Amino acid sequence: MRYGKSLVVLAVVTVLMLLLPAVGPSNRVLSLATLAAIYAIVTYGIALLFGTGGLLSIAHGGLWGIGAYTAALFAVRAGWSFLPVLVLSVVITAGAATLVALMSLRVRGHYFTIITFAVAEGIRALINAWTPVTAGTEGIVVVAPVRVFGFDIRSNADWYYIVVVSLAVVIALTRLVVVSRFGRRFAATRDNLDLAASVGIGVSRLRLLAFSLSGALAGLGGAYWAYSQTFVHGDQFGAAASIVFILCMLLGGARYTYGPLIGAVIVVFMPPLLALPPLLATAALGVVFILVILLTPGGLASLPERLGQLWRRWRGPDPRPPGAGAAGDGAAAAVPTGVAS
């Protein structure tokens, strides 16, 4: 029932997002919005691991490259049509993620993160070095006719619609995973690994499944990246890309339904909005990041909840929580996606 309510909110948010092309944005805004949605898709995968399971993966910046290259190669070289390519990218990246998980989840804590870092850089190196298949550092131009359910996908707006609808499905799916028995078990392993194992929770299998699922999302994001950017290149992938996704996640809030989306929108739109030289724009993003971490460590999506707490502490005990009437997106977005009761 609680999930049902969040689906209604999600439907509203999705419709609002789908209205964007109708208000006549520039092509640049529309492609940035598409990019933000793609980043968000990958970030939801990372946030599932980190927010629910407490696992920080740096592998995803490499994994989404596997998705992107699978799409590029099969769309351009093999001439496959769009939907099969999409499915293949997701499946292959999920498979690769499973292998990564088998390697990295044998170790605990920080070692896990370090191994995933090596994986991300390894994938980048592999893409750059495997010239006969990936064209090495030259990259691949992705131009392929795309038809979905009888519609030709050509304009920026077309891509935007496809990616936003996929994003909505991703949000619904990850939210469902988090509130499911699976997600609650996964959250228990974050809370106390040994205690979770002692009450029969299969830690290894859960983590493996969660990692595969989050890899599938990286694959989906990667495929959309390849199609919408029309060019893939090894250096688009790797640990640097992971850091961007992790920034999206931490800015927005890993444990909140709309955290990754909020984070991705800020990371994608803030630099062009500020119109600063690239280096200063990066610095500005850094400053924003530090401010968010200091002021609202749960991420921007936790802000309404946090302000509520501060307000209550300021006012002293008060049975009626302030802002209870303002049940807009913000309030609904502040539902933590951790252990649900």
Added chain:
Amino acid sequence: MRGVGKPGALTVRGLTKRFAGVTALAEVDLEVRAGEILAVVGPNGSGKTTLFNVISGFYRPTTGTVVFDGVPLTGKKPDRINQLGLARTFQQAMAFTTGTVRENLEIAQLAHTDDPGWRAELIALCGLTEVAETMCAGLPYGLQRKLGVALGLATRPRLMLLDEPAAGLSDTDADDLAALITSLPQQGVSVACIDHNLPFLLPIADRVVVLDAGRKIFDGAPEEARGSAAVVEAYLGESDA
């Protein structure tokens, strides 16, 4: 309304556990018979917790075997072993800090059949009624220990390993806990219990195993343990240290 199952039996043979340089367990043979309460005692560092960690799959034995109701446990993971009907508590009080006492018991059943009736019963049985809706993070130590026992029992085990469950409990709470442990065999749960508090443990035990420096130095009736020269010496040795 708990369906009473058959209590489980455990057989440990030639169990040795060596850490770098330390032999924590040396060739230990022991049994927990179906429906009994076994006391496991011994000075600090004698290998009691290590014994439980090996049995429950948290440590791999260097050599030796553990068999539970005919099923070899050696090499199995802790979650698998719990699924087979063996639960354990930890010497350090542990809880899922993100939830209330009631939610903790729900989490403990996530990998088992969800059983709200048994959870409610456990909250009463383990003396947790007043704190059922309290967050576990701020729970007083004694209540955390009781919660630990409740979490294990929530998984409906046939054998329960308790590691110093009475540590930090008031006398009244320890008495309540003793009553609870005594009732477990009738509910289909065999028990092996470690504790330093012998006046708490020996009266409820059917049998006592004494460990000293990783070796089993006594295995017999509680009243004989008090008189055993080896046991007295082991404990005297501890007070010297």
